[in-house]
Amino acid sequence: TNPRLCLTAPIEFGVGHVVDGTSLVSAVCTAQGFVFNYSTHTSLLSADISALLLLTGDPAFNYQEHELNERLKRLYPAVNEEETPLPRSWSPKDKYSYIGLSQNNLRVHYKGHGKNHKDAASVRATHPIPAACGIYYFEVKIVSKGRDGYMGIGLSAQGVNMNRLPGWDKHSYGYHGDDGHSFCSSGTGQPYGPTFTTGDVIGCCVNLINNTCFYTKNGHSLGVAFTDLPPNLYPTVGLQTPGEIVDANFGQQPFVFDIEDYMSEWRAKIHSMIARFPIGERLGDWQSVLQNMVSSYLVHHGYCATAMAFSRATETMIQEDQTSIKNRQRIQKLVLAGRVGEAIDATQQLYPGLLEHNPNLLFMLKCRQFVEMVNGTDSEVRCFSVHSPKSQDSYPGSPNLSPRHGATNAHVHNTGNTDTLHTNIFEYAMHASKAKHIKLNLFTNVVYLHSPETSSAVDCVFWCVDSDSEMEIEAEHYSNGVTESSTRIMNGTYKHQEILQADDSSVDDSCSSRQLCGGNQAATERMIQFGRELQALSEQLCRQYGKNATHKKMLQDAFSLLAYSDPWNCPVGQQLDPMQREAICSALNSAILESQNLPKQPPLMLALGQATECVQLMARVRSGSCSFARVDNFLH
């Protein structure tokens, strides 16, 4: 999958905090100092692959595959392999019959007669070189020069005759080992570089920015060989005499030549080109556009104090009045803190009619509210727990902390799981009267963590719904996200080695023992009741507007939480992650803004989205520089 730019709703750093308006302004005026939190999903693919690796056989091969994927990802981050796959091996289909392939289609040997040039044979890679690579590179090691060493390494377009060496025909380019000549779509070569033979490693680099190609020999660049290359060329090798064997390296191994250094030069070139883009007389215009963008962004997200400070310093106008911003800010804070019920109330009070006109939004909010009840954070269940101090938000509210995405701290969660479970098992064994059957459940869950296949066994055990007094649990253990010294110490000593890298808030999230609805029975009852209301609302909406698959799924997911002994560590437990509040929060915010006839998206985000799209479009129209003009390079 392609890494997507994912801007998460930022955390307030304006209200209640010291606002350094001037430094913010100066940062913005350099057009570089955007203060977004962003994150990419780059690690998802590798995580998927490592998961796959556990299931498949040959470890050496898997390791190489893994290396390959990692290296390709690093070298060509702009390539979307779903659209344009990268060459990974020689194609067993796109070759002349005199070519034999082995070693995962990476080794090529000659198996023809090799009498004369009519016996030449070539093979192409599985895919053409995507333009989004920007700079593409592969290497070929000469395992044996065979009888005469008539070997050609290069590029050719789809459909070029394979009964030839690369370079001899139109749209075909090659560097030949016997004479060191380069062949540019011609039967006669030009003196180019040294000859090459057994043991040499020849590299071929295609620059898709200026459409040139150069070769390397044993890590030394030989200089430009071809210019004005057409698009969609395939890596190609050709052999002509018996005994010739070559191995390709499309990234399976580290390259002999330092291609990343070459890429860094081009990255720097493109970046300086962007930085020096002439804006001529319009400097002032640009500045005010930038200031307005920043200001509107701050206003959009309700960073009231910051926005005010910024507008004072830059003398920009803010369209929305301050109270309105503050109202939105308040509502957002409530949603982000998981107090969705209060957020709904506030919305209804401040923007009457808004939710009535947006039944979908209301339903989403209510679903979220249900989830937060399970979480024990919604005020409707929180009010039952005496021990819950008001100041404790489960949402990591520090301004410099961006919420982490699931993929990046999956490891932390997993290590936490088992331990939390053990704690739970212990507690339940102590307190639950139906200990036997719960224990069974819990142990099955432990097993589940290690092998996904067994999960079906525990899917539908609604233990919590029909439990009653037995479910009472010691007060210390209810909190989600509440840091109580006793729990923390216990958990801390338990697993400090595994999660030392995690900061405090994640310790709170994943480690303290969490209990349904904060472990309070009354709260649980309230939640059940709320669930019924939600079910009713869903049915009503269904009658009114027809079936809605999204709603159904949402509701199912939310209710499914109750099916697990530890909802935080179940297949649908992701919903409980505080990060999940961000989407609904921004939907609500957009709806409010829309109702006030304000743009539902800040212009900055639109511009960012447009820039990202542009870069992707560049890849599709084969403009190689897109590889080095990535939007995330400019977000800090």
Added chain:
Amino acid sequence: MACIEILFRISDKFTATSRHYVDRLFDPDPQNVLQGVIDMKNAVIGNNKQKANLIVLGAVPRLLYLLQQSSSSLELRTECAVVLGSLAMGTENNIKSLVDCHIIPALLQGLLCSDLIFIEACLRCLRTIFISPVTPVQLLYTDPTVIPHIMSLLSRSQHTQEYITQIFAHCCKTPEHQMVLFNHGAIQNIAPLLISPSYKVRMQALKCFSVLAYENAQVSMTLVNVLVDGEQLSQVFARMMQRDKPIEMQLTAAKCLTYMCRAGAIRTDDNCIILKTLPCLVRMCSKERLLEERVEGAETLAFLMEPDIELQRIASVTDHLVSMLADYFKYPSSVSAITDIKRLSKLRHTRDFCNQLDHDLKHAHELRQAAFKLYASLGSNDEDIRKKITETENMMDRIVSGLSESSIKVRLAAVRCLHSLSRSVQQLRTSFHDHAVWKPLMKLLQNAPDEVLVMASSTLCNLLLEFSPSKEPILESGVIELLCSLTQSDSPALRVNGIWALMNMAFQADQKVKVEIVRALGTEQLFRLLSDPDTNVLMKTLGLLRNLLSTRPHIDQIMSSHGKQIMQAVTLILEGEHSIEVKEQTLCILANIADGNTAKELIMTNDDMLQKIKYYMGHSNVKLQLAATFCISNLIWNEEDGSQERQDKLREMGFVDILHKLTQASDPSLCDRAKTAMQQYLA
């Protein structure tokens, strides 16, 4: 007329205001003085005319006085240093005036103050003065306490770091300077600055290392063991050569590693040389780089690979370097065009335009000489590379015209290049002859400075080799006198080359040539050379003698006219303290003499000489035994007049016994030689 008057008035006005500024420096109220200095500061910024005026009006001594006066407030002293720094920013003449007023000791004294702002102002001014080419670098080293004190200021601030490293980088010109800085801990103090957050500091620190390490083994050896933040210095330098770093940084880091490598601190096959430094320097030669960068890149690369054939081979195939260098000659398109433009533009009084052209012309020279140097280095060992160079477009023509360019630097580099290529037998036979390179070379040899002469005569030696088709025309051009005069030079290198060329010339030469050589050189000079303190000269002189004394008629002729002196010289050498090689060569000459018809008698009648031959036949060194045996063999050779008598005499003297013994020698060639000689007796 009116115009001029106005001009005068304006300049009067200027001087008047300038005088006012100077007058205020003498105000009795210190507060007024301070304000005066501040006003002066604002007035001189960017105004060269004002700066010159103030200097003429004597502001400098007063400013220096105020700066040195401990009764002056720190603020005043600082402002004085700032104004002086501003004056130094002007023309070179300004700097000269400032230096003449002894500004340097005054500022160095100022560094002893404890106030950082004042120190920084002094350092900034010192920096500006020291980076000027007109300032004598030595002034930094006159007071031995200065360097250690400056070194201690490195820790004060980023500014002190920047100025001090910049001063060091400009003032380290000789091995002595290197050692002074090294001994005061320059390496330990400057190394941490390589990872300073300030680019300027990093860059100047890097420059310091490049000048410190240049041709200095001790510094280089120390550098390889220095760690910066746990990382080896060579790795820090390698990182600075990454392709996204500023060119200046890449180039300077490559210089550092080059110097460390040439000083033997890093092996030439080290990856950081082969895979990083060399490609980086090749990149610096590319068309995309600035002219200065291309010059420095080529010169550094030439220096890096000079002694290493493997590096030469790699460089020769890297990024089309050989043809890339050909572009160095295309700037500007033609020299004559520039001079034409200059003449035209002078008429139009556009001085800036002229300066620009001078600048371009200078660059053209620099580019050409750098290219020649790099070609010379590339082609110094490998025949294939030489072929590639000579096949580069118009290469030989360029060398030929380079030999007669006005710039000595270009001529020297061109002749170096020619010399490097002249080591190729094939090139001597083909391109050298086709382009008649001997002609400009001969011209170059007239009245050239010694360094050019050494290279040119050395090339001439190769051109005079027997298989070189240029040998004939050179001979005809009357080169002998010239070479003979070289043998009288004070420079040993020139004497060697002169006599070497004569030696090559005499090899298998006509009688006429040989006679001419002997005549032109004169026996006196010949014998003077035989007692030359330089062994090389002695060896080549013996070689010349040996070449002169070949083929029987020549031997007899020369020996008949110079036999007495030659025999004397031979005796002298055989009796003297000389190396085996010298003695061997001398014995070979004797063997040649023994081959003559009449010349033989000179040996046969000289019992002392025969005793010497006998001695060397029994010498512990096989080479000498061989040469001596060869000599005897010639004397007793049958089929020649009087061979019987000679055989008898030598038998009497005991030579047969020795020969007999030598037939048992373990060395096969000696054994053979002795057997052949014995056969002469048996026949």
